[in-house]
Amino acid sequence: MTKLYPWLLPQFNQMQALTSKGQLAHALVLTGAAGIGKDMLANALAALLLCKNRQPDGACDTCKSCLLRLAGNHADLLVLQTETQHIGVDAIRQLNQFTYGAAQQQGYKVVIIPAADTMTEAAANALLKTLEEPPAGCFIILVSSNYSQLSATIRSRCQQWQLHAGSEAMLSEWLKTQSNTPLPPFLLDYCQGAPLKALGMLKNEQAGSLTEMIALLDDYFSGKLQLAALVKQLDGKAELSGMLGFYLRQRLAQPVDFLRQQAVLTAYQRWCRDATRIIGQNSALALTGLLTELKPLLQHQETKWKS
Template sequence: MTELYPWLQPPFNQLLALTNSGQLAHALVLCGPAGIGKATMADALAAVLLCKNRQPAGACGQCKSCMLRQAGNHADLLKLHSDTQHIGVDAIRQLNNFSHGAAQQHGNRVVVIPAADTMTEAAANALLKTLEEPPAGCFIILVSSNYPQLSATIRSRCQQWQLHAGNAADIAQWLSQQTNKSPPAFLVEYCQGAPLKALSLLADDTATSLSDTLTLLDEYFSGKLQLTNVVKQLDGKAELSGMLGFYIRQRLAQPLEFLRQQAVLTAYQRWCRDATRIIGQNSALALTGLLTELKSLLQHPEAKWKS
Protein backbone atom coordinates (compact mmCIF):
# COMPACT_ATOMS: atom_id res chain seq x y z
CA MET A 1 0.00 0.00 0.00
CA THR A 2 1.32 3.47 -0.88
CA GLU A 3 2.26 5.33 2.30
CA LEU A 4 0.67 8.75 2.45
CA TYR A 5 2.00 11.91 4.06
CA PRO A 6 -0.29 13.08 6.88
CA TRP A 7 -1.62 16.13 4.99
CA LEU A 8 -2.67 13.91 2.07
CA GLN A 9 -4.79 11.56 4.18
CA PRO A 10 -7.96 13.73 4.39
CA PRO A 11 -8.29 14.32 0.61
CA PHE A 12 -7.35 10.69 -0.04
CA ASN A 13 -10.16 9.56 2.29
CA GLN A 14 -12.57 11.68 0.24
CA LEU A 15 -11.31 10.16 -3.01
CA LEU A 16 -11.58 6.67 -1.53
CA ALA A 17 -15.18 7.30 -0.43
CA LEU A 18 -16.10 8.53 -3.92
CA THR A 19 -14.43 5.47 -5.45
CA ASN A 20 -16.24 3.07 -3.16
CA SER A 21 -19.59 4.72 -3.93
CA GLY A 22 -18.95 4.72 -7.69
CA GLN A 23 -18.99 8.53 -7.80
CA LEU A 24 -15.35 9.27 -8.61
CA ALA A 25 -14.94 11.48 -11.67
CA HIS A 26 -13.39 9.74 -14.67
CA ALA A 27 -10.91 12.61 -15.10
CA LEU A 28 -9.41 14.65 -12.30
CA VAL A 29 -6.49 17.01 -11.77
CA LEU A 30 -4.32 16.80 -8.65
CA CYS A 31 -2.77 20.24 -8.34
CA GLY A 32 -0.64 22.18 -5.91
CA PRO A 33 2.91 23.49 -5.56
CA ALA A 34 5.90 21.31 -6.37
CA GLY A 35 6.78 19.28 -3.28
CA ILE A 36 3.25 18.81 -1.92
CA GLY A 37 3.08 15.07 -2.76
CA LYS A 38 0.90 15.02 -5.88
CA ALA A 39 2.71 12.04 -7.40
CA THR A 40 2.27 10.08 -4.16
CA MET A 41 -1.44 10.84 -4.18
CA ALA A 42 -1.74 9.81 -7.83
CA ASP A 43 -0.02 6.49 -7.06
CA ALA A 44 -2.28 5.86 -4.07
CA LEU A 45 -5.42 6.58 -6.06
CA ALA A 46 -4.26 4.41 -8.96
CA ALA A 47 -3.60 1.59 -6.48
CA VAL A 48 -7.16 1.85 -5.13
CA LEU A 49 -8.70 1.86 -8.59
CA LEU A 50 -6.75 -1.20 -9.70
CA CYS A 51 -6.97 -3.26 -6.48
CA LYS A 52 -9.19 -6.38 -6.61
CA ASN A 53 -9.52 -6.65 -2.82
CA ARG A 54 -9.97 -3.04 -1.72
CA GLN A 55 -9.74 -2.42 2.01
CA PRO A 56 -11.28 0.36 4.14
CA ALA A 57 -7.89 2.14 4.20
CA GLY A 58 -7.22 1.69 0.47
CA ALA A 59 -5.54 -0.90 -1.75
CA CYS A 60 -4.81 -4.25 -0.13
CA GLY A 61 -1.26 -4.47 -1.48
CA GLN A 62 -1.49 -8.26 -1.74
CA CYS A 63 -3.83 -9.18 -4.60
CA LYS A 64 -2.47 -10.08 -8.03
CA SER A 65 -3.34 -6.63 -9.37
CA CYS A 66 -1.51 -4.90 -6.51
CA MET A 67 1.52 -7.14 -6.96
CA LEU A 68 1.68 -6.37 -10.68
CA ARG A 69 1.43 -2.65 -9.99
CA GLN A 70 4.13 -2.76 -7.33
CA ALA A 71 6.39 -4.60 -9.75
CA GLY A 72 5.82 -1.87 -12.34
CA ASN A 73 4.24 -4.38 -14.70
CA HIS A 74 0.48 -3.71 -14.58
CA ALA A 75 -0.97 -3.82 -18.08
CA ASP A 76 -3.94 -1.66 -17.05
CA LEU A 77 -1.85 1.21 -15.68
CA LEU A 78 -0.32 3.74 -18.05
CA LYS A 79 2.01 6.49 -16.82
CA LEU A 80 2.83 8.92 -19.56
CA HIS A 81 6.47 9.90 -20.00
CA SER A 82 8.12 12.29 -22.40
CA ASP A 83 11.66 12.46 -23.74
CA THR A 84 11.29 16.23 -24.09
CA GLN A 85 10.17 19.05 -21.84
CA HIS A 86 6.65 18.78 -23.21
CA ILE A 87 4.03 16.06 -23.53
CA GLY A 88 3.40 15.74 -27.23
CA VAL A 89 0.52 14.49 -29.32
CA ASP A 90 2.08 11.03 -29.82
CA ALA A 91 1.93 10.37 -26.07
CA ILE A 92 -1.73 11.38 -25.97
CA ARG A 93 -2.52 9.13 -28.94
CA GLN A 94 -0.99 6.28 -26.95
CA LEU A 95 -3.25 7.27 -24.04
CA ASN A 96 -6.33 7.32 -26.28
CA ASN A 97 -5.58 3.86 -27.68
CA PHE A 98 -4.97 2.51 -24.17
CA SER A 99 -8.15 4.02 -22.72
CA HIS A 100 -10.33 2.42 -25.39
CA GLY A 101 -8.73 -1.02 -25.08
CA ALA A 102 -9.85 -3.95 -22.98
CA ALA A 103 -8.67 -4.26 -19.36
CA GLN A 104 -6.20 -7.14 -19.11
CA GLN A 105 -7.04 -7.78 -15.44
CA HIS A 106 -10.79 -7.37 -16.03
CA GLY A 107 -11.03 -4.29 -13.82
CA ASN A 108 -10.36 -0.59 -14.26
CA ARG A 109 -7.77 1.03 -16.47
CA VAL A 110 -5.86 4.01 -15.07
CA VAL A 111 -3.82 6.68 -16.80
CA VAL A 112 -1.52 9.05 -14.90
CA ILE A 113 -0.28 12.18 -16.67
CA PRO A 114 2.60 13.77 -14.70
CA ALA A 115 3.30 17.45 -15.39
CA ALA A 116 0.07 17.65 -17.39
CA ASP A 117 0.51 21.41 -17.76
CA THR A 118 3.39 20.73 -20.18
CA MET A 119 1.07 19.28 -22.82
CA THR A 120 1.41 20.97 -26.18
CA GLU A 121 -1.69 22.54 -27.71
CA ALA A 122 -1.96 19.63 -30.15
CA ALA A 123 -1.68 17.13 -27.29
CA ALA A 124 -4.37 18.92 -25.26
CA ASN A 125 -6.68 18.94 -28.27
CA ALA A 126 -6.08 15.23 -28.84
CA LEU A 127 -7.02 14.50 -25.23
CA LEU A 128 -10.34 16.38 -25.37
CA LYS A 129 -12.38 13.71 -27.14
CA THR A 130 -11.44 11.06 -24.57
CA LEU A 131 -12.28 13.47 -21.75
CA GLU A 132 -15.62 14.34 -23.35
CA GLU A 133 -16.59 10.70 -23.91
CA PRO A 134 -14.67 8.73 -21.27
CA PRO A 135 -14.64 4.97 -21.85
CA ALA A 136 -16.30 2.98 -19.09
CA GLY A 137 -13.91 1.81 -16.39
CA CYS A 138 -11.10 4.17 -17.40
CA PHE A 139 -9.81 6.89 -15.08
CA ILE A 140 -7.42 9.66 -16.09
CA ILE A 141 -5.39 11.37 -13.34
CA LEU A 142 -3.65 14.56 -14.37
CA VAL A 143 -0.93 16.00 -12.11
CA SER A 144 -0.07 19.69 -12.29
CA SER A 145 2.12 22.16 -10.38
CA ASN A 146 0.79 24.98 -12.59
CA TYR A 147 -2.96 24.50 -12.88
CA PRO A 148 -3.66 27.78 -14.74
CA GLN A 149 -1.25 26.62 -17.45
CA LEU A 150 -3.65 23.81 -18.39
CA SER A 151 -5.94 24.82 -21.23
CA ALA A 152 -9.38 26.03 -20.19
CA THR A 153 -11.04 23.23 -22.16
CA ILE A 154 -9.02 20.59 -20.29
CA ARG A 155 -9.78 22.21 -16.92
CA SER A 156 -13.50 22.35 -17.69
CA ARG A 157 -13.64 18.59 -18.27
CA CYS A 158 -11.68 17.50 -15.19
CA GLN A 159 -12.52 17.64 -11.51
CA GLN A 160 -9.96 19.75 -9.67
CA TRP A 161 -8.37 18.57 -6.42
CA GLN A 162 -6.20 21.29 -4.91
CA LEU A 163 -3.78 19.76 -2.39
CA HIS A 164 -2.67 21.68 0.69
CA ALA A 165 -0.38 20.81 3.57
CA GLY A 166 -2.09 22.69 6.37
CA ASN A 167 -0.77 25.69 8.25
CA ALA A 168 2.87 26.70 8.58
CA ALA A 169 3.09 25.55 12.21
CA ASP A 170 1.97 22.00 11.33
CA ILE A 171 4.43 21.83 8.44
CA ALA A 172 7.28 23.13 10.61
CA GLN A 173 6.47 20.50 13.25
CA TRP A 174 6.50 17.72 10.63
CA LEU A 175 9.83 18.97 9.26
CA SER A 176 11.34 18.97 12.75
CA GLN A 177 10.19 15.38 13.28
CA GLN A 178 11.74 14.27 10.00
CA THR A 179 15.10 16.00 10.38
CA ASN A 180 15.60 16.76 14.09
CA LYS A 181 16.27 20.31 12.90
CA SER A 182 14.25 23.44 13.55
CA PRO A 183 13.39 24.88 10.12
CA PRO A 184 14.15 28.58 9.54
CA ALA A 185 11.08 30.77 9.97
CA PHE A 186 10.97 31.77 6.30
CA LEU A 187 11.32 28.27 4.83
CA VAL A 188 7.68 27.12 4.67
CA GLU A 189 6.58 30.37 3.03
CA TYR A 190 9.53 30.26 0.63
CA CYS A 191 8.47 26.74 -0.42
CA GLN A 192 4.84 27.86 -0.87
CA GLY A 193 3.70 25.51 1.86
CA ALA A 194 5.22 22.44 0.16
CA PRO A 195 6.71 20.21 2.90
CA LEU A 196 8.66 17.88 0.59
CA LYS A 197 10.52 20.76 -1.05
CA ALA A 198 11.27 22.22 2.38
CA LEU A 199 12.46 18.82 3.58
CA SER A 200 14.84 18.52 0.63
CA LEU A 201 16.28 21.98 1.31
CA LEU A 202 16.77 21.12 4.98
CA ALA A 203 18.32 17.73 4.29
CA ASP A 204 21.12 19.03 2.05
CA ASP A 205 21.69 22.24 4.10
CA THR A 206 20.48 24.45 1.26
CA ALA A 207 18.15 26.02 3.83
CA THR A 208 21.20 27.29 5.73
CA SER A 209 22.57 28.84 2.54
CA LEU A 210 19.19 30.50 1.92
CA SER A 211 19.24 31.95 5.43
CA ASP A 212 22.68 33.38 4.71
CA THR A 213 21.34 34.92 1.48
CA LEU A 214 18.53 36.67 3.35
CA THR A 215 21.01 38.04 5.88
CA LEU A 216 23.31 39.35 3.13
CA LEU A 217 20.42 41.07 1.35
CA ASP A 218 19.20 42.65 4.60
CA GLU A 219 22.70 43.95 5.31
CA TYR A 220 23.08 45.36 1.79
CA PHE A 221 19.73 47.16 1.65
CA SER A 222 20.19 48.54 5.20
CA GLY A 223 23.58 49.94 4.19
CA LYS A 224 25.67 47.65 6.40
CA LEU A 225 27.37 45.80 3.53
CA GLN A 226 29.05 47.18 0.44
CA LEU A 227 27.80 46.18 -3.00
CA THR A 228 31.06 44.48 -4.06
CA ASN A 229 31.05 42.32 -0.93
CA VAL A 230 27.44 41.21 -1.28
CA VAL A 231 27.86 40.37 -4.98
CA LYS A 232 31.00 38.36 -4.26
CA GLN A 233 29.14 36.30 -1.66
CA LEU A 234 25.86 35.92 -3.53
CA ASP A 235 26.98 35.22 -7.11
CA GLY A 236 26.58 31.50 -7.84
CA LYS A 237 24.72 30.68 -4.63
CA ALA A 238 22.20 27.84 -4.73
CA GLU A 239 18.62 28.91 -5.45
CA LEU A 240 19.71 32.54 -5.84
CA SER A 241 16.99 33.38 -8.35
CA GLY A 242 14.22 31.93 -6.16
CA MET A 243 15.49 33.57 -3.00
CA LEU A 244 15.92 36.96 -4.68
CA GLY A 245 12.35 36.74 -5.97
CA PHE A 246 11.10 35.78 -2.50
CA TYR A 247 13.04 38.60 -0.83
CA ILE A 248 11.91 41.19 -3.35
CA ARG A 249 8.23 40.23 -3.13
CA GLN A 250 8.10 39.81 0.64
CA ARG A 251 10.48 42.46 1.95
CA LEU A 252 11.12 45.07 -0.72
CA ALA A 253 8.02 45.48 -2.86
CA GLN A 254 5.22 45.16 -0.31
CA PRO A 255 5.75 48.51 1.51
CA LEU A 256 6.03 50.45 -1.76
CA GLU A 257 3.32 52.24 -3.70
CA PHE A 258 2.04 50.45 -6.80
CA LEU A 259 4.27 52.06 -9.45
CA ARG A 260 7.46 51.42 -7.54
CA GLN A 261 6.32 47.86 -6.78
CA GLN A 262 5.98 47.30 -10.50
CA ALA A 263 9.40 48.88 -11.14
CA VAL A 264 11.07 46.60 -8.60
CA LEU A 265 9.38 43.48 -9.96
CA THR A 266 10.17 44.46 -13.56
CA ALA A 267 13.86 44.86 -12.71
CA TYR A 268 13.90 41.38 -11.14
CA GLN A 269 12.04 39.79 -14.07
CA ARG A 270 14.47 41.36 -16.53
CA TRP A 271 17.40 39.98 -14.53
CA CYS A 272 15.82 36.49 -14.51
CA ARG A 273 15.31 36.64 -18.27
CA ASP A 274 18.89 37.73 -18.89
CA ALA A 275 20.34 35.27 -16.36
CA THR A 276 19.52 32.34 -18.64
CA ARG A 277 21.94 33.74 -21.21
CA ILE A 278 24.68 35.07 -18.90
CA ILE A 279 27.59 32.97 -17.63
CA GLY A 280 30.93 33.49 -15.92
CA GLN A 281 32.06 36.96 -14.90
CA ASN A 282 29.08 38.55 -16.63
CA SER A 283 26.73 37.01 -14.05
CA ALA A 284 28.38 39.07 -11.31
CA LEU A 285 28.00 42.20 -13.44
CA ALA A 286 24.32 41.46 -14.03
CA LEU A 287 23.75 40.89 -10.29
CA THR A 288 25.57 44.16 -9.56
CA GLY A 289 23.28 45.96 -11.98
CA LEU A 290 20.14 44.46 -10.43
CA LEU A 291 21.08 45.28 -6.83
CA THR A 292 22.14 48.81 -7.80
CA GLU A 293 18.85 49.42 -9.62
CA LEU A 294 16.79 48.03 -6.74
CA LYS A 295 18.51 50.24 -4.18
CA SER A 296 18.02 53.27 -6.43
CA LEU A 297 14.31 52.50 -6.75
CA LEU A 298 13.99 52.18 -2.98
CA GLN A 299 15.86 55.39 -2.22
CA HIS A 300 14.53 57.61 -5.02
CA PRO A 301 10.75 57.52 -5.65
CA GLU A 302 11.24 59.39 -8.92
CA ALA A 303 13.62 56.72 -10.32
CA LYS A 304 12.59 55.41 -13.71
CA TRP A 305 12.93 51.81 -14.85
CA LYS A 306 13.90 50.36 -18.18
CA SER A 307 11.24 48.86 -20.41
Protein backbone atom coordinates in the same frame (compact mmCIF):
# COMPACT_ATOMS: atom_id res chain seq x y z
CA MET B 1 -0.61 0.96 1.14
CA THR B 2 1.96 3.67 0.47
CA LYS B 3 1.88 6.04 3.42
CA LEU B 4 0.45 9.34 2.25
CA TYR B 5 1.59 12.72 3.42
CA PRO B 6 -0.81 13.90 6.14
CA TRP B 7 -2.14 16.85 4.13
CA LEU B 8 -3.25 14.48 1.34
CA LEU B 9 -5.35 12.21 3.57
CA PRO B 10 -8.59 14.28 3.52
CA GLN B 11 -8.74 14.25 -0.29
CA PHE B 12 -7.81 10.57 -0.48
CA ASN B 13 -10.51 9.66 2.05
CA GLN B 14 -13.06 11.51 -0.08
CA MET B 15 -11.90 9.64 -3.17
CA GLN B 16 -12.09 6.34 -1.33
CA ALA B 17 -15.66 7.05 -0.19
CA LEU B 18 -16.73 7.96 -3.73
CA THR B 19 -15.04 4.85 -5.12
CA SER B 20 -16.88 2.57 -2.68
CA LYS B 21 -20.18 4.12 -3.79
CA GLY B 22 -19.30 3.91 -7.49
CA GLN B 23 -19.46 7.71 -7.74
CA LEU B 24 -15.86 8.61 -8.56
CA ALA B 25 -15.58 10.59 -11.79
CA HIS B 26 -13.90 8.73 -14.65
CA ALA B 27 -11.68 11.69 -15.48
CA LEU B 28 -10.02 13.73 -12.73
CA VAL B 29 -7.44 16.51 -12.56
CA LEU B 30 -5.30 16.64 -9.42
CA THR B 31 -3.99 20.17 -9.31
CA GLY B 32 -2.05 22.31 -6.87
CA ALA B 33 1.35 23.85 -6.27
CA ALA B 34 4.47 21.93 -7.23
CA GLY B 35 6.01 20.07 -4.32
CA ILE B 36 2.88 18.96 -2.44
CA GLY B 37 2.76 15.31 -3.55
CA LYS B 38 0.19 15.23 -6.37
CA ASP B 39 1.92 12.28 -8.05
CA MET B 40 1.84 10.33 -4.78
CA LEU B 41 -1.91 10.88 -4.48
CA ALA B 42 -2.44 9.85 -8.12
CA ASN B 43 -0.54 6.62 -7.53
CA ALA B 44 -2.44 5.91 -4.30
CA LEU B 45 -5.75 6.41 -6.10
CA ALA B 46 -4.65 4.14 -8.96
CA ALA B 47 -3.63 1.49 -6.42
CA LEU B 48 -7.02 1.76 -4.73
CA LEU B 49 -8.91 1.39 -8.00
CA LEU B 50 -6.90 -1.66 -9.10
CA CYS B 51 -6.90 -3.45 -5.74
CA LYS B 52 -9.12 -6.53 -5.38
CA ASN B 53 -9.12 -6.49 -1.58
CA ARG B 54 -9.47 -2.84 -0.58
CA GLN B 55 -8.72 -1.93 3.01
CA PRO B 56 -10.02 0.98 5.13
CA ASP B 57 -6.79 2.87 4.47
CA GLY B 58 -6.47 2.03 0.75
CA ALA B 59 -5.02 -0.77 -1.37
CA CYS B 60 -4.08 -4.00 0.40
CA ASP B 61 -0.69 -4.37 -1.37
CA THR B 62 -1.01 -8.17 -1.10
CA CYS B 63 -3.60 -9.29 -3.69
CA LYS B 64 -2.45 -10.41 -7.15
CA SER B 65 -3.40 -7.09 -8.70
CA CYS B 66 -1.44 -5.13 -6.08
CA LEU B 67 1.60 -7.38 -6.45
CA LEU B 68 1.58 -6.87 -10.22
CA ARG B 69 1.36 -3.11 -9.70
CA LEU B 70 4.16 -3.07 -7.15
CA ALA B 71 6.33 -5.09 -9.54
CA GLY B 72 5.64 -2.57 -12.31
CA ASN B 73 3.93 -5.20 -14.45
CA HIS B 74 0.23 -4.38 -14.15
CA ALA B 75 -1.31 -4.63 -17.60
CA ASP B 76 -4.24 -2.42 -16.64
CA LEU B 77 -2.19 0.53 -15.41
CA LEU B 78 -0.60 3.06 -17.77
CA VAL B 79 1.54 5.89 -16.45
CA LEU B 80 2.16 8.08 -19.48
CA GLN B 81 5.86 8.66 -20.11
CA THR B 82 7.48 11.07 -22.53
CA GLU B 83 11.10 11.72 -23.47
CA THR B 84 10.47 15.36 -24.32
CA GLN B 85 9.34 18.41 -22.36
CA HIS B 86 5.87 18.11 -23.85
CA ILE B 87 3.30 15.33 -24.14
CA GLY B 88 2.80 14.79 -27.85
CA VAL B 89 -0.03 13.36 -29.86
CA ASP B 90 1.64 9.94 -30.24
CA ALA B 91 1.64 9.42 -26.47
CA ILE B 92 -2.07 10.27 -26.32
CA ARG B 93 -2.81 7.90 -29.18
CA GLN B 94 -1.08 5.18 -27.15
CA LEU B 95 -3.28 6.14 -24.21
CA ASN B 96 -6.46 6.03 -26.31
CA GLN B 97 -5.57 2.57 -27.61
CA PHE B 98 -4.87 1.35 -24.05
CA THR B 99 -8.29 2.44 -22.75
CA TYR B 100 -10.29 0.21 -25.07
CA GLY B 101 -10.88 -3.49 -24.52
CA ALA B 102 -11.49 -5.48 -21.37
CA ALA B 103 -9.18 -5.20 -18.38
CA GLN B 104 -6.85 -8.20 -18.11
CA GLN B 105 -7.37 -8.46 -14.34
CA GLN B 106 -11.17 -8.25 -14.67
CA GLY B 107 -11.27 -4.91 -12.88
CA TYR B 108 -10.63 -1.32 -13.88
CA LYS B 109 -8.13 0.22 -16.25
CA VAL B 110 -6.31 3.27 -14.92
CA VAL B 111 -4.27 5.93 -16.74
CA ILE B 112 -2.09 8.55 -15.02
CA ILE B 113 -0.95 11.58 -17.01
CA PRO B 114 1.83 13.40 -15.09
CA ALA B 115 2.43 17.06 -15.99
CA ALA B 116 -0.77 17.04 -18.06
CA ASP B 117 -0.47 20.78 -18.65
CA THR B 118 2.47 20.09 -21.00
CA MET B 119 0.22 18.45 -23.60
CA THR B 120 0.51 19.97 -27.03
CA GLU B 121 -2.64 21.29 -28.67
CA ALA B 122 -2.76 18.24 -30.93
CA ALA B 123 -2.35 15.92 -27.94
CA ALA B 124 -5.14 17.67 -26.02
CA ASN B 125 -7.44 17.40 -29.02
CA ALA B 126 -6.64 13.69 -29.35
CA LEU B 127 -7.53 13.14 -25.69
CA LEU B 128 -10.90 14.89 -25.97
CA LYS B 129 -12.71 12.02 -27.69
CA THR B 130 -11.76 9.59 -24.93
CA LEU B 131 -12.81 12.09 -22.27
CA GLU B 132 -16.12 12.76 -24.03
CA GLU B 133 -16.91 9.04 -24.38
CA PRO B 134 -14.91 7.31 -21.64
CA PRO B 135 -14.75 3.53 -22.04
CA ALA B 136 -16.56 1.65 -19.29
CA GLY B 137 -14.36 0.76 -16.33
CA CYS B 138 -11.55 3.18 -17.24
CA PHE B 139 -10.27 6.03 -15.07
CA ILE B 140 -8.01 8.81 -16.35
CA ILE B 141 -6.09 10.81 -13.73
CA LEU B 142 -4.42 14.01 -14.91
CA VAL B 143 -1.82 15.71 -12.71
CA SER B 144 -1.10 19.41 -13.14
CA SER B 145 0.75 22.16 -11.32
CA ASN B 146 -0.60 24.73 -13.81
CA TYR B 147 -4.33 24.11 -14.09
CA SER B 148 -4.92 27.23 -16.17
CA GLN B 149 -2.52 25.86 -18.80
CA LEU B 150 -4.86 22.97 -19.54
CA SER B 151 -7.22 23.71 -22.41
CA ALA B 152 -10.72 24.81 -21.44
CA THR B 153 -12.20 21.80 -23.21
CA ILE B 154 -10.03 19.39 -21.20
CA ARG B 155 -10.92 21.16 -17.93
CA SER B 156 -14.63 21.04 -18.71
CA ARG B 157 -14.56 17.27 -19.08
CA CYS B 158 -12.62 16.47 -15.90
CA GLN B 159 -13.49 16.75 -12.24
CA GLN B 160 -11.04 19.13 -10.58
CA TRP B 161 -9.43 18.22 -7.26
CA GLN B 162 -7.66 21.29 -5.90
CA LEU B 163 -4.97 20.13 -3.48
CA HIS B 164 -3.48 22.16 -0.66
CA ALA B 165 -0.62 21.41 1.67
CA GLY B 166 -2.31 22.42 4.92
CA SER B 167 -1.52 25.02 7.54
CA GLU B 168 1.95 26.44 8.07
CA ALA B 169 1.93 25.18 11.66
CA MET B 170 1.16 21.61 10.60
CA LEU B 171 3.74 21.66 7.82
CA SER B 172 6.39 23.09 10.13
CA GLU B 173 5.80 20.28 12.61
CA TRP B 174 5.96 17.70 9.83
CA LEU B 175 9.22 19.13 8.48
CA LYS B 176 10.75 19.00 11.95
CA THR B 177 10.01 15.26 12.09
CA GLN B 178 11.63 14.68 8.69
CA SER B 179 14.94 16.49 9.17
CA ASN B 180 17.39 17.20 11.96
CA THR B 181 18.23 20.53 10.33
CA PRO B 182 16.68 23.57 12.05
CA LEU B 183 13.77 25.00 10.07
CA PRO B 184 14.41 28.62 8.98
CA PRO B 185 11.32 30.76 9.66
CA PHE B 186 11.16 31.94 6.05
CA LEU B 187 11.49 28.57 4.30
CA LEU B 188 7.85 27.59 3.75
CA ASP B 189 7.05 31.09 2.57
CA TYR B 190 10.00 30.96 0.18
CA CYS B 191 8.79 27.57 -1.13
CA GLN B 192 5.24 28.97 -1.53
CA GLY B 193 3.91 26.49 1.00
CA ALA B 194 5.30 23.42 -0.80
CA PRO B 195 6.58 21.09 1.95
CA LEU B 196 8.42 18.68 -0.35
CA LYS B 197 10.45 21.48 -1.89
CA ALA B 198 11.19 22.78 1.60
CA LEU B 199 12.28 19.33 2.74
CA GLY B 200 14.57 18.96 -0.25
CA MET B 201 16.20 22.30 0.55
CA LEU B 202 16.73 21.24 4.15
CA LYS B 203 18.32 17.95 3.13
CA ASN B 204 20.67 19.39 0.51
CA GLU B 205 21.67 22.27 2.82
CA GLN B 206 20.26 24.93 0.51
CA ALA B 207 18.09 26.23 3.36
CA GLY B 208 21.19 27.05 5.39
CA SER B 209 22.73 28.80 2.42
CA LEU B 210 19.61 30.93 1.98
CA THR B 211 19.66 31.86 5.66
CA GLU B 212 23.23 33.08 5.24
CA MET B 213 22.26 35.10 2.17
CA ILE B 214 19.44 36.85 4.04
CA ALA B 215 21.81 37.75 6.88
CA LEU B 216 24.39 39.10 4.43
CA LEU B 217 21.82 41.25 2.65
CA ASP B 218 20.50 42.55 5.97
CA ASP B 219 24.04 43.51 6.98
CA TYR B 220 24.64 45.30 3.68
CA PHE B 221 21.45 47.36 3.73
CA SER B 222 22.02 48.30 7.38
CA GLY B 223 25.57 49.46 6.62
CA LYS B 224 27.37 46.65 8.47
CA LEU B 225 28.85 45.00 5.36
CA GLN B 226 30.75 46.51 2.46
CA LEU B 227 29.44 46.06 -1.06
CA ALA B 228 32.57 44.29 -2.36
CA ALA B 229 32.43 41.74 0.46
CA LEU B 230 28.75 41.06 -0.20
CA VAL B 231 29.20 40.59 -3.93
CA LYS B 232 32.13 38.24 -3.36
CA GLN B 233 29.97 35.99 -1.18
CA LEU B 234 26.78 36.13 -3.27
CA ASP B 235 27.99 36.03 -6.87
CA GLY B 236 27.39 32.63 -8.45
CA LYS B 237 25.31 31.27 -5.58
CA ALA B 238 22.59 28.78 -6.46
CA GLU B 239 19.09 30.20 -5.98
CA LEU B 240 20.49 33.76 -5.97
CA SER B 241 17.86 35.16 -8.32
CA GLY B 242 14.93 33.54 -6.51
CA MET B 243 16.29 34.38 -3.09
CA LEU B 244 16.96 38.01 -3.97
CA GLY B 245 13.48 38.40 -5.42
CA PHE B 246 11.97 36.87 -2.29
CA TYR B 247 14.11 39.09 -0.06
CA LEU B 248 13.06 42.23 -1.90
CA ARG B 249 9.38 41.30 -1.64
CA GLN B 250 9.81 40.99 2.14
CA ARG B 251 11.41 44.42 2.27
CA LEU B 252 8.60 45.88 0.19
CA ALA B 253 6.01 44.29 2.47
CA GLN B 254 6.92 47.00 4.96
CA PRO B 255 5.41 50.50 4.47
CA VAL B 256 7.04 52.00 1.37
CA ASP B 257 5.93 54.64 -1.13
CA PHE B 258 4.75 53.55 -4.58
CA LEU B 259 7.54 55.18 -6.58
CA ARG B 260 10.25 53.57 -4.45
CA GLN B 261 8.52 50.21 -4.75
CA GLN B 262 8.36 50.49 -8.53
CA ALA B 263 12.02 51.50 -8.71
CA VAL B 264 13.06 48.42 -6.71
CA LEU B 265 11.00 46.03 -8.83
CA THR B 266 12.16 47.60 -12.10
CA ALA B 267 15.83 47.31 -11.10
CA TYR B 268 15.43 43.67 -10.05
CA GLN B 269 13.50 42.69 -13.19
CA ARG B 270 16.09 44.40 -15.41
CA TRP B 271 18.89 42.51 -13.64
CA CYS B 272 17.06 39.19 -14.14
CA ARG B 273 16.38 39.96 -17.80
CA ASP B 274 19.97 40.96 -18.53
CA ALA B 275 21.27 37.79 -16.86
CA THR B 276 19.43 35.69 -19.44
CA ARG B 277 19.87 37.91 -22.50
CA ILE B 278 23.41 39.28 -22.30
CA ILE B 279 25.88 36.60 -23.33
CA GLY B 280 29.14 36.73 -21.41
CA GLN B 281 27.87 39.32 -18.94
CA ASN B 282 30.16 40.02 -15.97
CA SER B 283 27.82 38.70 -13.25
CA ALA B 284 29.74 40.28 -10.36
CA LEU B 285 29.66 43.69 -12.04
CA ALA B 286 25.94 43.37 -12.79
CA LEU B 287 25.21 42.36 -9.19
CA THR B 288 27.29 45.27 -7.92
CA GLY B 289 25.26 47.66 -10.06
CA LEU B 290 21.95 46.24 -8.83
CA LEU B 291 22.88 46.36 -5.15
CA THR B 292 24.26 49.88 -5.50
CA GLU B 293 20.98 50.99 -7.06
CA LEU B 294 18.88 49.28 -4.41
CA LYS B 295 20.70 50.50 -1.30
CA PRO B 296 19.32 54.05 -1.13
CA LEU B 297 15.86 52.70 -1.86
CA LEU B 298 15.89 50.02 0.86
CA GLN B 299 18.38 50.99 3.54
CA HIS B 300 15.61 52.04 5.95
CA GLN B 301 13.43 48.99 5.26
CA GLU B 302 13.63 45.75 7.25
CA THR B 303 12.77 42.17 6.35
CA LYS B 304 10.14 40.23 8.23
CA TRP B 305 12.90 37.91 9.52
CA LYS B 306 15.41 40.56 10.58
CA SER B 307 18.42 38.78 12.05
